[in-house]
C-alpha cells in the first residue's frame with residue numbers, strides 16, 4: 693500500500709463506521725492489556741487479540757501486510773529498545789520490561805489503528821517517565837487536530853514537547869491518514885514546521901502516533917526485517933489513536 697495515497701474526507705456515515713472499527717480495535721487492545729504479566733509469551737497476547745477481533749466480525753489488518761515478507765501476526769509487540777513492528781513469538785515478558793502493543797482492525801470496510809506502551813510489573817523511573825512523555829505527546833498532538841490547523845502544527849507540537857523533555861522523536865516512521873486503507877494520505881511525522889502541510893478540515897482522519905526514544909532519534913531494523921530498534925539500544929515507547937477532525941473538538945475513534 694502506498695504511503696502517498698490521496699487524502700480521503702469521510703462523511704458522517706463513514707466516521708460512524710470508523711468509530712465501530714476503532715471500538716473493536718480498542719476491545720482487542722484492552723483484552724491484551726489485561727493479560728500482560730511476567731511469563732506470558734508475546735504469541736499468547738497475539739492469539740488473544742486475533743480471537744477478539746475475529747469473534748466480533750473483524751479482520752486483523754496487519755496480518756499479511758506487505759514488507760520484506762508478509763507481516764505474520766495480528767499485533768506488533770515491541771519490547772524495550774524495540775520501537776515498533778516487533779513480531780510476536782515464544783519470547784516471554786519479564787518483570788521490568790516495557791511493552792508496546794500496536795493493533796489494526798478492519799470492520800465493515802474501515803480500519804481502526806491504535807497502540808499503547810505499558811510496563812510489565814515494576815519498571816524503572818526512567819521507563820515510567822518515557823511512557824508519560826510519549827502518551828502526553830499523543831494528546832498534545834490530538835489537541836492540535838482542529839479545523840484550520842495544518843499537519844505541521846500537529847507534528848511540531850509533538851516534537852517540541854518531546855524534545856523539551858530531553859527525549860527524541862523518530863524521523864523514519866510517521867503517523868498517517870487512515871480509512872478504508874490502513875495507510876492513506878497525509879503522512880504526519882512526529883516532527884515538523886508550524887503552518888506547513890495539509891490544512892485540516894472536518895472528515896480528515898489520521899492515525900497519530902508519537903514514537904519516542906530516550907537516547908537518540910536513530911533507529912535500525914533487526915535481521916527479521918520487521919523489528920525496528922533504537923540504534924543505541926535505549927528504551928523507546930509508542931502511543932497511537934485514530935482521530936477525526938470535526939467542526940469542533942477532535943474526535944478519537946479508537947476509544948473503547
Ligand code: MG
Nearest residue numbers: 794805806807
Ligand atoms: Mg498502529
Ligand code: MG
Nearest residue numbers: 805899901932
Ligand atoms: Mg499507524
